[in-house]
């Protein structure tokens with residue numbers, strides 16, 4: 365793939381998914397500028413509605429252009445980027461600005477241990493799932509029909525969740541089931557013979573159907589795998605955790 369090679373010194377990055385334009389074409393090559401103190405201040409700012417909104421504002425300032433799209437990069441475009449692409453940009457920007465190595469101190473969660481553990485890993489070691497060409501929607505099939513009156517209600521289609529979806533999900537609060545309901549009602553573009561499902565219809569889906577659809581999205585979505593696998597050196601307990609991208613840019617994060 366000509367032109368799809370990254371050049372960190374020049375700020376050229378290749379998204380693992382891509383930005384879809386109005387005609388459904390995906391654009392993967394983007395250009396970022398060097399981070400400055402103003403960006404650091406933006407990341408420490410508390411004025412944002414939530415973390416996803418903050419990432420949108422940050423990336424809108426840092427993205428210079430997207431090959432194949434008319435500049436400047438707008439906030440609307442960044443909010444429309446899939447979550448995995450946004451995470452990928454945060455990871456690479458951190459690597460370019462502050463280096464590959466991450467050092468954190470975590471506490472072992474095992475009862476009876478609770479000791480401090482120094483965690484150290486390289487961002488470059490985190491796996492990134494890439495797709496050749498991101499599509500506007502993806503069809504899935506469930507193991508069983510959901511509604512007896514609709515014989516096609518075992519299949520549907522989703523689109524990948526975006527930064528805008530992430531914002532809406534965070535607005536749903538700490539309840540992860542409510543967050544899944546909010547997410548599914550946004551990303552389901554078709555189910556059975558219906559065009560889309562509202563929040564109430566998603567809430568009434570069988571648990572197994574919801575889990576199959578969420579699992580489908582997780583298996584397919586391009587982007588970095590933020591799982592850091594470690595064991596407590598004191599007691600051997602599994603301390604595997606998802607790396608917090610939003611916090612790690614901050615000096616005390």
Ligand SMILES: [Zn+2]
Nearest residue numbers: 472477596599
């Ligand atoms: Zn331990």
